Amino acid sequence: MIVFDKVNKWFGAYHALVDVTETIAQGEVVVVCGPSGSGKSTLIRTINRLESIRSGHIRIEGEDIHRPGIDLNALRSRIGFVFQQFNLFPHLTALQNCVLAPVHLKRATPTEARERALALLDRVGLAHKAGALPTELSGGQQQRVAIARALAMQPRIMLFDEPTSALDPEMVGEVLAVMQGLARDGMTMVCVTHEMGFAREVASRVLFMDEGRVLERATPEAFFDNPQHPRARQFLADIRSPFARAA
Amino acid sequence: MRFLEMVDTYWLFFLVGQYPDGPLGGLALTLVLAALGLLLALPAGLLLGLARVSPWRWLRWPVTAFVFVVRGTPLLMVVFWAYFFLPSITGHKTGQFSTMLIALVLFDGAQLAEIVRAGIQGLPRGQMESARSLGLPWLAAMRRVVLPQALQHMLPSLVNQFVTTIRETSLGYIIGLAEVSFIATQINTLVFIYPTQIYLILGLTYFVLCFGLSRLAFWLERRLARRAAPTPLPSTP
Numbered sequence: 109m110i111v112f113d114k115v116n117k118w119f120g121a122y123h124a125l126v127d128v129t130e131t132i133a134q135g136e137v138v139v140v141c142g143p144s145g146s147g148k149s150t151l152i153r154t155i156n157r158l159e160s161i162r163s164g165h166i167r168i169e170g171e172d173i174h175r176p177g178i179d180l181n182a183l184r185s186r187i188g189f190v191f192q193q194f195n196l197f198p199h200l201t202a203l204q205n206c207v208l209a210p211v212h213l214k215r216a217t218p219t220e221a222r223e224r225a226l227a228l229l230d231r232v233g234l235a236h237k238a239g240a241l242p243t244e245l246s247g248g249q250q251q252r253v254a255i256a257r258a259l260a261m262q263p264r265i266m267l268f269d270e271p272t273s274a275l276d277p278e279m280v281g282e283v284l285a286v287m288q289g290l291a292r293d294g295m296t297m298v299c300v301t302h303e304m305g306f307a308r309e310v311a312s313r314v315l316f317m318d319e320g321r322v323l324e325r326a327t328p329e330a331f332f333d334n335p336q337h338p339r340a341r342q343f344l345a346d347i348r349s350p351f352a353r354a355a
Numbered sequence: 356m357r358f359l360e361m362v363d364t365y366w367l368f369f370l371v372g373q374y375p376d377g378p379l380g381g382l383a384l385t386l387v388l389a390a391l392g393l394l395l396a397l398p399a400g401l402l403l404g405l406a407r408v409s410p411w412r413w414l415r416w417p418v419t420a421f422v423f424v425v426r427g428t429p430l431l432m433v434v435f436w437a438y439f440f441l442p443s444i445t446g447h448k449t450g451q452f453s454t455m456l457i458a459l460v461l462f463d464g465a466q467l468a469e470i471v472r473a474g475i476q477g478l479p480r481g482q483m484e485s486a487r488s489l490g491l492p493w494l495a496a497m498r499r500v501v502l503p504q505a506l507q508h509m510l511p512s513l514v515n516q517f518v519t520t521i522r523e524t525s526l527g528y529i530i531g532l533a534e535v536s537f538i539a540t541q542i543n544t545l546v547f548i549y550p551t552q553i554y555l556i557l558g559l560t561y562f563v564l565c566f567g568l569s570r571l572a573f574w575l576e577r578r579l580a581r582r583a584a585p586t587p588l589p590s591t592p
Contacts, residue, residue: 156488158484158487158488181487181490181491181492182490183490184487184488184489184490185489185490186490187488188488189485189488191481191484191485193479193481195479195481195482195484195485196485197482197485197486197500197504198504199503199504208489208491208499208500209486209489209490209491212491212495212499213490213491254485257489258488258489261489261490
C-alpha cells in the first residue's frame with residue numbers, strides 16, 4: 109500500500125533519510141521507533157508530503173506521490189495525520205474541528221458531516237464534549253478530537269507522529285486505546301511512538317531507525333526479545349532503564 | 356477680533372470647508388479621506404500580506420519588492436509620486452483628493468501587509484500543517500484556520516496603523532488638499548492674531564479622533580477576547 113523506494117531526504121547538509129526502502133501492506137500497523145533525530149518523524153511526514161524528498165519514490169496504492177503535478181490536496185485528504193502537539197483549531201469547537209474539512213472539500217453535506225463527526229467523537233469517547241473549545245479540553249481529550257478530526261475525512265491510512273509524547277502520563281492510555289481500536293478495525297497505520305507496550309500489543313511490525321536509516325524491521329516479539337542490530341539493542345536498553353547509562 | 360468672535364465666524368469653515376458653496380473640506384474631508392483610506396488599505400494590506408507569505412514565488416517576489424520599496428520611503432515621497440508621476444502616465448491630472456487617497460492606500464497597504472505577514476507567521480506552524488494535512492488547499496487553510504486566529508492577534512497593530520492613517524491625512528496639506536490642517540492654516544492667515552489657539556484646537560481635534568479610535572478598538576478587543584475565552588462549565592454540586 110505504501111512503498112518507499114530508495115528515498116533520500118536532506119536538510120541542508122544533513123542527510124535525514126538514507127536510501128529508505130520499505131513496503132507497508134494494507135491493514136498493517138507499523139510502529140517506527142528509534143532515538144531522537146533518527147528520521148522517524150521525517151519519514152512519516154514524507155508520506156503526506158509535509159516534507160519533500162530529494163530522490164527516490166514513495167508510492168501509495170501505486171501512485172508516485174512525490175511526482176510533480178500530483179493533486180496534493182486529494183492525496184492528503186486520503187491520509188489522516190495526527191500530530192504530537194494535537195494542532196486542533198483553537199477558534200473552533202471539537203465538532204467544528206471535525207466538520208470543517210469534509211464540508212469545505214464537499215465530501216459531505218453539513219448535516220452528514222455533522223452526524224459523522226458526532227459518531228466519531230462518540231467513538232473516541234467525547235460525544236459530550238462536541239461543543240467544547242480546545243482550551244476547555246485536557247491534552248488527552250484534545251488528541252482524541254484530533255484523531256476524530258482526521259478520521260472525519262475517511263482516510264485509508266492514518267499516520268501518528270508521537271501522538272502521546274506531549275501528554276501527561278495519566279492521559280496516554282486513553283489515546284492509545286483509541287489507536288488500538290482503530291488498528292483492530294483494520295486501519296493501515298504508521299505510528300512514530302516510544303510506547304513500547306503499544307508496539308508489543310498492537311503493531312504488526314516494528315521499524316527501528318537511526319541516523320536516517322531503517323536498521324531493523326521485525327515483528328514486535330522478535331524486536332523486543334531478540335534485537336539483531338547493536339544500535340537497536342542499545343536503544344532498547346536505554347528506554348528500559350533510563351538511568352543505566354548515567355550509573 | 357475677539358477669540359469667540361473668530362470661533363463664531365470660522366467654526367463651520369473648520370468643519371466642512373467651503374461646503375455647500377464650494378467643495379467639501381475641513382474636518383469632514385479629513386474624516387472622509389481617513390475612512391476611505393482605512394477601508395481600502397485594509398483589503399489591500401491583507402492581499403499584499405497574503406502574497407508575502409504565499410507559496411508562489413511569482414507572486415511573492417514582486418509584492419515583497421513593492422513592500423520593501425514603499426516601506427523604505429517617507430509618505431511625503433509617495434504623495435509626490437502620486438501627484439507628479441500618476442498624471443504623467445495617465446495623461447490627465449489626478450484630483451488632490453484622489454492623489455492623497457491613492458498615496459495613503461499604497462503606503463498604508465504596504466505597512467499593513469507587514470502586520471498581516473507578522474501575524475500569520477506568528478502562529479504556530481502546526482496550524483497550517485494540520486489544515487493542509489486534512490486536504491484543505493492553501494487559501495482555504497488561510498481563510499478558515501490561520502487568518503481568524505492571526506487577525507485577532509494583529510488587532511492592536513492594525514489599530515495602531517489606523518490611528519497613523521488619520522494623522523497621515525494631514526500631509527494632504529502639501530498638495531493643497533483642503534483637509535482640516537490646510538483649513539486651519541487658512542484661518543490662521545485670515546485671523547492672524549490667534550495662532551496658538553488655532554493650532555491647539557487643530558491638535559485637539561486630531562487627538563480626539565485618534566484617541567477615540569484607539570478606545571473603540573480597545574473595547575472591541577476586550578469583547579473579542581471575552582468571546583474567545585472558555586465559557587465556564589456548569590458547576591457540579
